[in-house]
Amino acid sequence: xxxxxxxxxxxxxxxxxxxxxxxxxxxxxxxxxxxxxxxxxxxxxxxxxxxxxxxxxxxxxxxxxxxxxxxxxxxxxxxxxxxxxxxxxxxxxxxxxxxxxxxxxxxxxxxxxxxxxxxxxxxxxxxxxxxxxxxxxxxxxxxxxxxxxxxxxxxxxxxxxxxxxxxxxxxxxxxxxxxxxxxxxxxxxxxxxxxxxxxxxxxxxxxxxxxxxxxxxxxxxxxxxxxxxxxxxxxxxxxxxxxxxxxxxxxxxxxxxxxxxxxxxxxxxxxxxxxxxxxxxxxxxxxxxxxxxxxxxxxxxxxxxxxxxxxxxxxxxxxxxxxxxxxxxxxxxxxxxxxxxxxxxxxxxxxxxxxxxxxxxxxxxxxxxxx
Amino acid sequence: xxxxxxxxxxxxxxxxxxxxxxxxxxxxxxxxxxxxxxxxxxxxxxxxxxxxxxxxxxxxxxxxxxxxxxxxxxxxxxxxxxxxxxxxxxxxxxxxxx
Numbered sequence: 001x002x003x004x005x006x007x008x009x010x011x012x013x014x015x016x017x018x019x020x021x022x023x024x025x026x027x028x029x030x031x032x033x034x035x036x037x038x039x040x041x042x043x044x045x046x047x048x049x050x051x052x053x054x055x056x057x058x059x060x061x062x063x064x065x066x067x068x069x070x071x072x073x074x075x076x077x078x079x080x081x082x083x084x085x086x087x088x089x090x091x092x093x094x095x096x097x098x099x100x101x102x103x104x105x106x107x108x109x110x111x112x113x114x115x116x117x118x119x120x121x122x123x124x125x126x127x128x129x130x131x132x133x134x135x136x137x138x139x140x141x142x143x144x145x146x147x148x149x150x151x152x153x154x155x156x157x158x159x160x161x162x163x164x165x166x167x168x169x170x171x172x173x174x175x176x177x178x179x180x181x182x183x184x185x186x187x188x189x190x191x192x193x194x195x196x197x198x199x200x201x202x203x204x205x206x207x208x209x210x211x212x213x214x215x216x217x218x219x220x221x222x223x224x225x226x227x228x229x230x231x232x233x234x235x236x237x238x239x240x241x242x243x244x245x246x247x248x249x250x251x252x253x254x255x256x257x258x259x260x261x262x263x264x265x266x267x268x269x270x271x272x273x274x275x276x277x278x279x280x281x282x283x284x285x286x287x288x289x290x291x292x293x294x295x296x297x298x299x300x301x302x303x304x305x306x307x308x309x310x311x312x313x314x315x316x317x318x319x320x321x322x323x324x325x326x327x328x329x330x331x332x333x334x335x336x337x338x339x340x341x342x343x344x345x346x347x348x349x350x351x352x353x354x355x356x357x358x359x360x361x362x363x364x365x366x367x368x369x370x371x
Numbered sequence: 372x373x374x375x376x377x378x379x380x381x382x383x384x385x386x387x388x389x390x391x392x393x394x395x396x397x398x399x400x401x402x403x404x405x406x407x408x409x410x411x412x413x414x415x416x417x418x419x420x421x422x423x424x425x426x427x428x429x430x431x432x433x434x435x436x437x438x439x440x441x442x443x444x445x446x447x448x449x450x451x452x453x454x455x456x457x458x459x460x461x462x463x464x465x466x467x468x469x
Contacts, residue, residue, distance in 0.1 A: 059378075
């Protein structure tokens with residue numbers, strides 16, 4: 001029988017939530033790596049039992065662990081992330097040059113076809129790749145060195161490469177996003193990169209339409225249409241239909257267009273989900289109501305989804321990597337909050353139930369649909 | 372044999388219960404003990420000192436015989452009691468959390 005495995009990264013450990021295809025009863029396994037910050041964990045599309053996890057603390061730095069049995073057991077693998085050559089400087093918050101320094105891995109993206117290949121997006125922003133199951137890592141320096149890197153500035157969370165999207169139709173094409181530099185694309189397997197930020201407008205930077213400097217929070221793609229990308233920017237929800245060559249705003253009737261996460265329905269490429277957040281200083285939902293907004297028209301026209309979600313006194317946040325979808329016939333939507341709840345909707349957002357209510361603050365949510 | 376006490380999180384990572392013992396070739400120093408510890412427990416690489424710069428992590432301290440060795444040069448010899456195995460070398464995570 002089919003089922004789902006929800007991989008949850010929190011401030012104090014990882015949790016693995018499993019259910020059958022009905023998604024009514026859940027088994028909660030964890031905490032794994034208790035006491036460590038789990039920025040992200042994700043399974044290989046080519047081998048669902050192969051999982052990778054990013055584990056870190058301010059005390060003991062960065063670890064990567066790997067599971068080959070779906071999260072039952074874990075093995076520490078390579079954690080040496082050394083920038084290629086002399087990394088130079090990026091800009092600090094005050095505009096002064098600041099040396100590039102590795103802090104942590106924000107996102108792990110396993111290859112679509114080879115379980116031993118995995119990409120790591122790190123802070124300070126760079127992209128690394130492992131081809132041996134995360135035993136060793138090499139930077140793809142063409143991103144950091146393509147020309148604008150010295151002008152990148154960190155967002156509030158740091159200069160982090162937080163989004164990696166692999167094009168399922170073109171193995172040489174990949175998209176990444178960095179706060180607060182913007183989105184970038186490679187068409188040659190990661191050797192060379194270019195900014196893809198035309199159409200973004202950020203009124204809080206000196207040149208609102210600059211080539212780089214935009215605080216992109218997250219980007220999502222439907223695998224059947226890899227040229228269509230949806231972006232939750234610091235402010236504004238955006239879309240492109242030409243692989244990032246140009247973007248247009250689709251915030252439409254959202255109550256606020258600030259937010260962190262965004263995702264796409266598994267079977268409907270024009271159905272997208274966001275969680276509006278009041279503002280960049282008030283990281284909670286407007287009016288104390290936790291509402292997922294869904295657009296079935298690829299943006300602009302949005303409807304609130306509230307059944308089962310708290311509609312009063314709710315002041316949690318939903319972080320950029322904390323929403324995911326399954327690919328069962330009735331698409332399941334999942335998201336985690338900084339209040340430690342993980343909500344699931346087995347009916348594409350019509351209704352919601354908490355799988356768990358009291359985890360540590362949720363940093364990331366990924367879902368595996370199991371045969 | 373040098374006795375080494377490591378923080379609880381690292382004991383879990385290294386899958387050891389209490390203190391560990393490491394063999395050091397030549398005169399035991401801060402550097403040679405850390406090298407021996409990481410050789411015996413490779414999963415600890417990068418957790419006590421940065422993998423690239425080899426600098427001690429800011430929230431990690433070194434103590435031996437009630438003395439603070441955190442800021443001593445890497446080639447500093449360890450005290451005789453640690454070399455003799457009557458005292459452990461302590462790797463301590465800084466107290467933090469309120």
